[in-house]
Amino acid sequence: SAVISQKPSRDICQRGTSLTIQCQVDSQVTMMFWYRQQPGQSLTLIATANQGSEATYESGFVIDKFPISRPNLTFSTLTVSNMSPEDSSIYLCSASVRPNNEQFFGPGTRLTVL
């Protein structure tokens, strides 16, 4: 198992601003990921956070909108840039943890953009 923490847990932001979400894992991590979950919906992968290099983005997500950093094995940040109300969602961090590479999730960050 693994404990994954995210900060902030929730935020209300104004249109046009940016928010950075932090994710910290307490275990030996192989990979880290960022997902988006609209209320009542399933999870959509935004990107894989790569240590020391650019993240790998899924179709429909771009670095300018969702810059991601992963300065070390167990920490990553996701920035939601130039926000609009359509960015209102839950953002989830996950990590694959040794030895079996099971993927665990953080509690999520609930973002509301006004």
Added chain:
Amino acid sequence: GENVEQHPSTLSVQEGDSAVIKCTYSDSASNYFPWYKQELGKGPQLIIDIRSNVGEKKDQRIAVTLNKTAKHFSLHITETQPEDSAVYFCAAETGANNLFFGTGTRLTVIP
């Protein structure tokens, strides 16, 4: 890419009865199938998983079965309790730890 379908979208059962949730996947290269439970306001919690070299796995009241030929896998919860009420997601992994999720099943256990 991988496409995971999940049924039913909602399921209500009486306390003590069994619940079954079914998923199908499209990519025969998928080899890892986890199930997650998500309670309101929380992140998904890994409850059980199965790999492609195993047909069935059980953990107390929870079991998962996998049929690779038919490309489907199922979650079975026996002796359901009110605290089992949540949204359950199946997922399939093709490689590089990329998970593709089903659309979720809202399970309600009626006391």
